[in-house]
Amino acid sequence: MRLSFISLVVTLATATSFGAEGFRLGLVDLQKALQTVDAGRNAKKSLEKEVTAKREGLEKRQSELQKEAEGFEKKSALLNEGAKTKKQQELQKKFMELQKEAAESQMELQKRERELTKPIIDELRGVIESIGKEKGLTLILERNEGAVLFSQGEEDLTEQVIEKFNSSSKRVGKKNN
Template sequence: MRKMIIAATVFMMTVAAQAAENSKVGFVDMQKAIQATSAGKKAKAELETEFNKKKKDLEKKEADLKKMGEDLEKKKSVLSEDALGKKQAEFQEEMIKYRDIVGKSQMEIQKKERELTAPILTKMKTVIGKLAKDKGYTLVLENNQGVLYSTPDSDLTDEVIKAYEKEK
């Protein structure tokens, strides 16, 4: 029984060594690849336009809040305790609304980014699959994080970008 276990273990190790010997592993920096494509550049420009519009609105609201806070501070000494309490409550309510708007804006920008990059990512995965198959890769990793060493030819990013641009 023991000889069978040893034989099975040796066999498994031999198969694993042969599989590793025949394996070809590459990686793609997806962030770089998406941003380098024409579709990625277009999506980035659209996202920046959306972001700048929201940023302008938020800056206006922030300036209004700052003015409101300064006015409250100036009038603090002349207002009655009751009136001051109401003004402070009003200011706090506006601050909460502002924070909600900031959070909502961030979520909207993230959602827009996902909407714009999803079709690019889907096509990118198809291109990577084709390229990997054509070049004999058994495994393609996203990014090279966690990889302590790789040969320069393991980075498929530039090839993926070129192949993506050729696909229509």
């Protein structure tokens, strides 16, 4: 699918550049724009706080569980086989629950990141379209997607996108403060 998209872009670019003098290509580093605009930085700070809180909670539980396991190791010689087996199974279950919780937290944080960045990316796309129309560009490509192997005379719009986004009236990121 991606290869066919790249082929289509190259074909269109080639056909347009040979067929029309006015072909103009723009490039945007969408990741850089997302990380640089005020709303993106605010979303990142918010997410980092959530990550830190989750990590600290998991580390605390892991430390407590580790201490419990060490205590068991010291006392295990005094326990009969049935009690030893029961405690080992209990500890193993707790470790597995902690691993499951860590995986769920990771998925939850990824979902939260998408929730925070989607409205910003949507607004960035609107800004990109607006700049493209203002500049009379024929095509704008995302710089880091690997779709552009070579282009001559391209115009990097990333800084303009960042400036225009930060000065826009919508200000999606103000909700994330």
